[in-house]
Amino acid sequence: MKKIISSCLGLFFFISAAMAQKGDWYTWSTGTTPAVHVTINGDEIVLDRTDPATKQGGISGRKSNDLEAEHLKIIKKVEKNDRTYLIFQSFDGLYFVTTLQKSPSGDSVFMYCADGIEDGYKGLNEALDGIKKDNGSDFYITLFKKEVIDAEKRKVPVSKITGSEFGTALQNFTDRMDKFWKDRGYGHFEPYHGFMNLIYGNAFANAFGDKYSKLSLVTKELKTPIANYSSNPNIRRLLESAGFLKSE
Numbered sequence: 001m002k003k004i005i006s007s008c009l010g011l012f013f014f015i016s017a018a019m020a021q022k023g024d025w026y027t028w029s030t031g032t033t034p035a036v037h038v039t040i041n042g043d044e045i046v047l048d049r050t051d052p053a054t055k056q057g058g059i060s061g062r063k064s065n066d067l068e069a070e071h072l073k074i075i076k077k078v079e080k081n082d083r084t085y086l087i088f089q090s091f092d093g094l095y096f097v098t099t100l101q102k103s104p105s106g107d108s109v110f111m112y113c114a115d116g117i118e119d120g121y122k123g124l125n126e127a128l129d130g131i132k133k134d135n136g137s138d139f140y141i142t143l144f145k146k147e148v149i150d151a152e153k154r155k156v157p158v159s160k161i162t163g164s165e166f167g168t169a170l171q172n173f174t175d176r177m178d179k180f181w182k183d184r185g186y187g188h189f190e191p192y193h194g195f196m197n198l199i200y201g202n203a204f205a206n207a208f209g210d211k212y213s214k215l216s217l218v219t220k221e222l223k224t225p226i227a228n229y230s231s232n233p234n235i236r237r238l239l240e241s242a243g244f245l246k247s248e
Helices: 002-019 124-133 146-154 163-183 194-207 219-229 233-242
Strands: 023-028 035-040 044-047 070-073 076-080 083-089 095-102 108-112 140-144
Touching (some): 070 083
Antiparallel strands (some): 023 035
């Protein structure tokens, strides 16, 4: 009887882990709006379409020519170490692993990747071997429940940021992305280009800390500190690096 109960509990926790991340989530992006909708179900992850992100200019608020959602088909799921590993395949046939782990509070999910080679895995078995090596220390983005995003409306808009705070935030963003490119390499984390918008968006939002509203990180609000502080050589350099200003 104890063995049956133990087996049932084990199955329950396995199913719970697999189902925990399903549903509607939101995270920070680099498109026309700072928050993007992410839907996770049993067959795919669906990303709201946002602007392409590049190291030279991913946070400009430009409108996208294609606003259709991106459907990322899950070809295999693996449950291990209280995490859900989703395996995708890119257009060129490489395999990639995205890891989902629910936060202790339950109001967010950490999305990051298993260890592996920078250009993806050439076969499914290689991807499964990568999962076995995962130590959970890789770069990640955070998916939030809608109420977490809505709470940002009550915070101070970024248009009121001081010059010192603005410079610090821009430096934090640059440092975060430099570390990402150094540690991860393009293609190591994300199976599709759309995920880069989320990587940049999370790094940019986190760079401003908890004081200023992340929902205000849009072109309209950012124009004020850019106009006020871009005469500072250091801030101008950081703005150019982030893609807000063209290099002279």
